[in-house]
Amino acid sequence: MNTESEQPEARGPEDGADEPVGGAPEDEIRAETVRRLERSMGTLGTAAVARMEERLSWFRRMSAQDRSWIGLVAQSGVAAFVDWFRDPSRGRPAITVEVFGTAPRELTRSVSLQQTVDMIRVVIEVVEGQVDDLAAPGGAQQLREAMLRYTREVAFSSAKVYARAAEARGAWDARLEALIVDALLHGDREDGLQTWGSALGWSHTPVIAMAGDIGDEDGNKVLDDLRAAARRLGHDVLAGLQGRRVVMVVGVGDRYPAEDLPAAAAEPLAGLFGPGAVVVGPAVADLRSAGASVSAAVNGLRSAVAWPDAPRPVLADDLLPERALEGDVEARRQLVEEVYLPLRGAGSPLLDTLSVYLEHASSLEATARMLFVHPNTVRYRLSRIAELTGHPPSDGRGSFVLRVAVALGRLSETRNE
Template identity: 45%
Template sequence: MASRSSKQPGRPDGPTSGSGRALVPSDADRKALVGRLTATIGQMTTATLAAMDERHPWFGELDAEHRSWISVVAQGGIDGFVQWVADDPTVAFDPANVFAAAPRALTRNITLHQTVDLMRTTIAVVEEQVQLLAEEEDRPVLQTAIVHYSREVAFAAAEVYARAAEVRGAWDARMEALVVDSIVRAEADESMVSRASTLGWRSGSKVFVAVGHVHEHGEDAISALRRHASKMRLEVLIAVQGDRLVLVASGPDVSDEAASIAAVEELSDYFGPGHVVIGPLVEDLVDSPRSARAAVSGLRASDAWPEGGRALPATELLPERVLAGDGHARRALARDVFEPLGAAGGDLLETCVSFLDHGCSVEATARALFVHANTVRYRIKRIQDVTGYSPTDARDAYVLRLAITLGRLAAIAR
């Protein structure tokens, strides 16, 4: 056994301010005091648990297992006080050991506030019991000792919960990255939804995915993004994938595409330079890969249309996505633009092609089709009603021309 004069790692050679040896310099007197204090441990522990039950309603609501572990922590706190007073230089004392006996799960079921209540009550009861059980000459020293000891235990409790929060935060970040990766990789299923629910995802609203570049301030910008989204009543999942930032969002105020665009516009300052592309709204998280696929494809092709807005719906990038090789965009243009135009009848398809071929001139189109100019104007309005694109707008005309080409090619292939 090491002698009493041997030095322990991290222990000073002499007594420090506020230590047991500083309060009671004599080893013999301190040993005698510890002996008298040890004799009262059982009564102090019993009194502490009774006080917990009486003063804190949450303690009585715990199950038997958690009450038992709290009893162990309370007992450890009192034992630790006795050890602290003994201040044996050959025995290293760590106030964090008060919590060492309890399982790690306790920090997930007992809040930091409740732990502070636990330690405050334990210290208060020890102070009360000192007045009742200790020798009169021991009381002043023990009162001073309690003050110093309680401070050390408070810091130890904060450290325990800080470590638990750090571990939990790292676990949450990994889980969130896995959930977002599943969405982007189109591997979303009910198990993915279950993992998202462990992160607090509870939305019953529509979902959209927005993709942009990572802000130069990295994690600080992402933290600010989360706070701003919370103020907007948005539930979000966020992950960084290389140089791109993926945002999965949902909220009661996001009911249509215009609302999703407005939300991303408000949050766009937390993305890096360039476009932030917004995928279409889907009904729930399981369907979110469809939104993610469009957003990622749109971001990849967005540099081909630098004139587009900062927050840009993926549907406005259909031509660029087609030229970048997106088969879904190609089929969307043929299905949603060309086919309705042909099915509408009334020579709308022929009028659209002629109007584009004649430099978007109403009069030239009317002459080519042998109809009145007002008939051409009426058909142009019908084209916009059917497809959502107006041949008189340069950008829309580009979309219509490409959709007609793709639709004709698809028809040939069939």
């Protein structure tokens, strides 16, 4: 016979007296909870959507179609939970397929990750508020633990969905950027460029192009660094890798005075390219016109080796003589129109004085003797040449530009160009 000390102590609810003992009772409680959940699925989904409309202002501002998709996701989430709760031995629930697979992929653009977290929180609150009614007697703790595990999986799956969407979006953006840069380089001026740019959120003008090499750096890293730096400066940016060459198109907005473009916009970005020249094309009005800037920058990069002491970055217009010698037709045209024709239009004394001055090693006295004029007259004519062309004949670089321009101008006249 059992003594008083041997008899088991009575346990109250706080000691777990209402917890099932053994496997069968627990299975029966789970089955009854499942039946209750199945009867309440529609009500829970509707209540979750109603709570979202009440609590989430951004949800109320969404289109009816997007709200209906979100409601379907909420209903699918509840149904998937019930199905998984029925047989937890299946392991981790397939949240991505069973829940998020019901919504179109475009929904990830309408709803941010933070908003998705807010939705999940609302749904959890709705279900948790009804646990005592939904769970079979003695099954409340079992249901809460299952909900905790399930919502954790939902959170992980949400992050995975958005990470994949961001990765796909990033890969698509990179391919589209490379396509636009390639189209600009080949002179494409179709309206499709504006459409593609809009797809990437392009909005800033004017536009400049930059070209440089990546050196020994990883090309994708250089592109990522350039994009990040340009966006921190508030620019729109497209960048493409062509072999070891990086071509970058930048929408700079109105933060720089027109007279400072494009050098001021390019200066903070030049250090992110690899070693060697970094060439900046002229500023143009919009993305559709950016082909001229891209072409100038790329042709300038190709010919920059002929000017080892060029500044970094260097303007493509400052490389006109090198580009012309390399065969750049646009550079030849610019030199003739911007340098030779103004000199010829100003009268023969300026052009003759320049020719003699360049042929006599930039000597004032020798030039004056050859032209039978006073050295001060030569000085005056040289200053007029600098005013007309922007290139001082007495400067080493200026004299080189002028010499090439005059030679090209005379050649063009013999060909009646």
